[in-house]
Amino acid sequence: MTQQEALYKFALRLGDNALIRSYRLSEWCSNAPILEEDLALTNFALDMIGRAQSLLGYAGEIEGKGRTADDLAYKRNEQLFVNVLMAELPNNDFAYTIARELFLSVYEYYYFTDLAKCDDPTLAAIATKTLKEVKYHMAHSTDWTLRLGDGTEESHARMQDAVNKLWSYAGEFFEADVVDVMLTNALNTPDTPRLLKNWEDHTAAVLKEATLRTPSVPFIQHGGRNGVHTEYMGHILSEMQFLSHAYPDASW
Amino acid sequence: MVAIHPSRFDILRLLSTIPDPEIPVVSIEEMGMLRDVVIDDDRVEVIITPTYTGCPAMGLIEADILATLHKSGVKNASVRNVIEPAWTTDLMSDKAKAKLKEYGIAPPLHSSCNHEVFQHNEIECPRCNSKNTVMISRFGSTACKALYQCNDCKEPFDYFKCH
Numbered sequence: 001m002t003q004q005e006a007l008y009k010f011a012l013r014l015g016d017n018a019l020i021r022s023y024r025l026s027e028w029c030s031n032a033p034i035l036e037e038d039l040a041l042t043n044f045a046l047d048m049i050g051r052a053q054s055l056l057g058y059a060g061e062i063e064g065k066g067r068t069a070d071d072l073a074y075k076r077n078e079q080l081f082v083n084v085l086m087a088e089l090p091n092n093d094f095a096y097t098i099a100r101e102l103f104l105s106v107y108e109y110y111y112f113t114d115l116a117k118c119d120d121p122t123l124a125a126i127a128t129k130t131l132k133e134v135k136y137h138m139a140h141s142t143d144w145t146l147r148l149g150d151g152t153e154e155s156h157a158r159m160q161d162a163v164n165k166l167w168s169y170a171g172e173f174f175e176a177d178v179v180d181v182m183l184t185n186a187l188n189t190p191d192t193p194r195l196l197k198n199w200e201d202h203t204a205a206v207l208k209e210a211t212l213r214t215p216s217v218p219f220i221q222h223g224g225r226n227g228v229h230t231e232y233m234g235h236i237l238s239e240m241q242f243l244s245h246a247y248p249d250a251s252w
Numbered sequence: 253m254v255a256i257h258p259s260r261f262d263i264l265r266l267l268s269t270i271p272d273p274e275i276p277v278v279s280i281e282e283m284g285m286l287r288d289v290v291i292d293d294d295r296v297e298v299i300i301t302p303t304y305t306g307c308p309a310m311g312l313i314e315a316d317i318l319a320t321l322h323k324s325g326v327k328n329a330s331v332r333n334v335i336e337p338a339w340t341t342d343l344m345s346d347k348a349k350a351k352l353k354e355y356g357i358a359p360p361l362h363s364s365c366n367h368e369v370f371q372h373n374e375i376e377c378p379r380c381n382s383k384n385t386v387m388i389s390r391f392g393s394t395a396c397k398a399l400y401q402c403n404d405c406k407e408p409f410d411y412f413k414c415h
Contacts, residue, residue, distance in 0.1 A: 047306050124336075143390075
C-alpha cells in the first residue's frame with residue numbers, strides 16, 4: 001500500500017463516519033421528543049454533513065480520479081463504505097441516540113485534538129475546525145446522559161440499556177490497521193489504540209455521575225472500517241442514494 | 253479604466269456591502285467571512301471562509317459575490333472556500349457585535365471559545381440588558397446560535413455562540 005492509497009482510505013473512513021452518522025441524526029428531524037432537541041440533533045447532522053463534504057472531497061482529491069464528494073457519497077456500494085458500525089446503528093429511542101452521541105463525541109474530542117497536530121495540512125485544518133463543533137456535541141450529549149441517567153426510573157433504565165447495548169461497538173474506534181500505522185508513522189496522525197484509556201476514563205466518569213454502570217462486556221463488534229456492515233447499512237443506502245440512482249447526475 | 257480593472261481594495265470595498273444571508277444586519281466582511289481578494293491579470297479570486305463546516309449559506313454567499321462582481325463589470329471571477337485558519341468569533345468586528353445586539357441577538361461573550369462550552373456563562377439579554385437569563389437550548393435556529401430566555405423581561409432570544 002502506498003502512502004497515497006492509505007491517505008485516501010483514511011480520509012474516506014473519517015468522511016463516511018460523518019456522512020452515515022449525519023443520516024441517522026437527520027432521521028430525528030420532526031421526530032425528537034421536544035422542539036429544542038429537534039433543532040439540536042439536526043444541528044449535529046448539519047455539522048456532520050459539512051465535515052463529510054470536506055473529508056470526502058479531500059479523499060477524491062487524493063485519489064486523483066476526478067471523483068467528487070457527491071460521487072463518493074452516492075455512487076459507492078455498501079462494501080465500499082468504511083464507517084465504524086456505531087454510526088449506522090438505528091436511533092431506537094432518544095436515550096440510545098444520546099448514548100451513541102456521547103460515545104462518539106468523547107472519542108472525537110480526543111481524536112481530533114490529536115489530528116489537529118498531524119503533518120498533513122488539510123487534515124489538520126479540517127480537524128481544527130471540527131474540534132470546535134465536537135466540543136458542543138460532547139457537552140450536549142453529556143448533559144443529556146446526566147439528565148436521563150440521573151432522572152426518573154424509566155429514563156435511567158432506558159439510558160442504562162442504551163449504554164449496555166452500544167458499548168461493545170466502541171472498540172472499533174481504537175483499532176489500528178496498516179492504514180493507520182503507516183500514517184501515524186509518516187504524518188503523525190492519531191495513534192488510536194493510545195486514545196482508549198482517555199476515552200474509557202472520560203466516559204466512565206460521565207456514566208458514574210449519571211448514576212449509570214459502566215458495562216464490562218468486551219468490544220466484540222467491528223468490521224465497518226473494512227466494509228463489513230450490519231444489516232442496517234443497506235437500508236440506509238437504499239434511501240440515501242435513491243435519488244441519484246433514479247435520476248443520475250440530477251442537480252439543483 | 254477603473255471599472256474594468258478595479259484594485260483589490262476596490263473589490264473588497266464592493267464585497268463588504270454583501271449581507272450575511274442569515275443575519276442580514278451584518279455584512280460578510282463584518283462577520284469575518286470575507287478573507288481576501290487575489291487579482292491575477294483580469295482574473296479575480298475571492299477567498300471566503302465558512303463559520304461552521306456545514307454552514308448552508310455558503311452557496312448563497314458565493315452566488316451573491318459573483319453577482320455583485322458581475323454587476324460591476326468583473327466577469328472573470330471565482331470564489332474559493334478555505335477553512336484554514338479556522339473561522340472564529342474573534343474575527344467578528346465590534347461594530348458587528350453591536351449590530352447583532354441591536355438586532356436582538358446577544359453577541360458572543362468571549363474573544364475565544366475554547367472553554368466556554370464547559371462552563372456556565374452569564375449572557376446578557378439583548379433587549380433589557382438583564383444578566384438574569386437562562387439557556388433553553390445549546391442549539392438554536394442556526395448552527396451558530398443558542399437559545400436563551402430572559403428571566404426579567406421574559407423574552408426568548410438568540411445568543412451567538414463563541415466559536
